[in-house]
Amino acid sequence: MAGPDAPTRATESESPTRRLGRALRGALTDTRPLRTPAYRRLWAAGIVTVVGAQLSVVAVPAQIYELTGSSTYVGLTGLFGLVPLVVFGLWGGAIADAIDRRTLLLFSGAGIALSSLALWVTSAGGVGSVWLVLTLFALQSAFLAVNQPARSAVIPRLLPPDQLPAANALSMTVFQVGAIAGPLLAGVLIPVVGLSTLYLLDAIALLATLWATWKLPPVPPAVTTERRRAGLREVAAGFRYAALHKVLLVSFLIDIVAMALGMPRVVFPQIAHTLYGDPIEGGFALGLMFAAIPVGMVVAGLFSGWLHRVHRQGVAVTIAICTWGLGVALFGLTGSLWLAVLFLALAGGADAVSSIFRNSMLQSVATDEMRGRMQGVFIVVVAGGPRIADIWHGPAADLIGPGAAASVGGFLVIAGAIAVVARFPEFWRYRAPREWA
Structure with missing residues (x-):
């Protein structure tokens, strides 16, 4: 009969190859959330x-x-996309706290699909002006x-709290794979099936998510005695809630620091042309730089199995943000294309870790009746920060050079992250909850 120390002896007797294999399996993506059918359907449809x-x-x-032959009009997509994202991201969060979330997902998902169909009609029929396309794009952004x-x-x-980091890692990995594969697929398909067909394929693909959402159980608001509303007062209450909960507040502030100061994408075309010899309209180097950050995020997602064992999530986010800043700073300092890609991938991997933990903290700290509004703020912060970086990186690149502008931004991220966490030490001390509140 085996004694109580038999498992230990068995472990010690394992060959180095087997121990290495077990360690690698432990480092790979934690797939436990996929055992939950509702989450698995949503993830697969995604x-x-x-x-x-x-x-x-x-x-x-x-x-x-x-339609226009003008990059100025193309630039308007930033404005027409950002404004609905801010307004309806905040309002949508309040709505998500007031009604059944499954119903809201079905309504908004159908709206996204119908707007893609409308864009297909305008493109395939040749009936759309640039302003109609921008309006439909803004409508789609709102949904x-x-x-x-x-x-x-x-x-x-749908999931227990200890699986939230894994679920966020799985979702993030799918999104970043799409960010790499989607544009490549579009480049292949446009000469074959035409640009307008891309909209139709998008609408058809959305049927998968609508089906997965339909299969969800009802997700009504948490039980409460008060009547739920979704107006300006509720949106303002969300901001007050974030301000009173320092862990949530800092999770937003530190991401603004990372993205508004450190996102270097606007200098990519100039660096690709002046430093790495791309033609002025872009080429191989430009494509590599744009792909590097998503690739780093995908790699981090694939090797995210260890994240659920990290309980000092505030420390992890702070280190990840500083690593993002360091990667961006080194990118700006190097004169080698492959080192530039490597440093951007390092930054992307660090950003993935930060995003996974910040989203998990938000989902754990916020009560159920406030989660929709907190997610709305989260989305506005994530979408708005890089656009702020675009505003100042461009003039800075003209003034001091694109590499120097990126490096300054990276070092400012490190200084800013340290300053924010020093001001709010509660974030540094935060530990993930063992049980769902």
């Missing part, structure tokens, strides 16, 4: 719909440039902004 969404991401600016807070707020109702 693989299809994320790639489809990226087809429209490519098609909209391509169609606008085809997307309503959809995302509800989708994120549903996850904690």
Whole structure:
């Protein structure tokens, strides 16, 4: 009969190869959330719909440039996309706290699909002006902004708290794979099936998510005696809630620091042309730099199995943000294309770790009746920070050079992250809860 120390002796007797294999399996993506059927359906459907969404991401600016021949009009997609995202991201979060989230997901998902169909009609029929395309794009952005807070707020109702980092890692990995595969697929398909067909494929792909959402159980608001509303007062209450909960506040502030100061994408074209010899319209080096950050995020997602064992999540986020800043700073300092890609991939991997933990903290700290609004703020912060970086990186690149502008931004990220955490030490001390509150 085996004694109590038999497992220990068995472990010690394992060959080095077997121990290495077991360690590698432990480091790979934690797939426990996929054992929950509702989450598994949402995640699997997301693989299809994320790639489809990226087809429209490519098609909209391509169609606008085809209609106008002007990059100025293409640049308007930033404005027409950001404003609905901010307004409806915040309002959509309040709505997600007031009604059944499954119902909201079905409504907003159908709206995204119908707007893609409308874009297909305008493109295939040749009936769309640039302003009609921009208006439909803004409408689609509004539906997307309503959809995302509800989708994120549903996850904690489907899974136990210790699986939230793994679920966020799985979702993030799918999104980043789509960010790489979607544009590549669009480039292959446009000469074969035409630009307008990309919209139709996006709409068809969205049927997968609508089916997965239909199969969800009802997700009504948490039991409460008060009547739920979704107006300006409720949106303002969300901001007050974030301000009173320092862990949530710092999770937003530190991401603004990382993205608004450190996202270097606007200098990529100039660096690719002046330093790495790309033609002025872009080429191989430009494509590599744009792909590097998503590739780093995908790699981090694939090797995210260890994340659920990290309980000092505030420390982990702080280190990850500083690593992001260091990667961006080194990118700006190097004169080697492959080192530049490597440093951007390092930054992308660190950003993935930060995003996974910040989303998990939000889902754990916020009560169920506030999760939709907190996810709305999260989405606005994530979307708005890089656009702020675009505003100042461009002039800085003209003034001191694109590499120097990126490096300054990276070092500012490190200084800013340290300053924010020093001001709010509660964030540094935060530990993940052992049980769902």
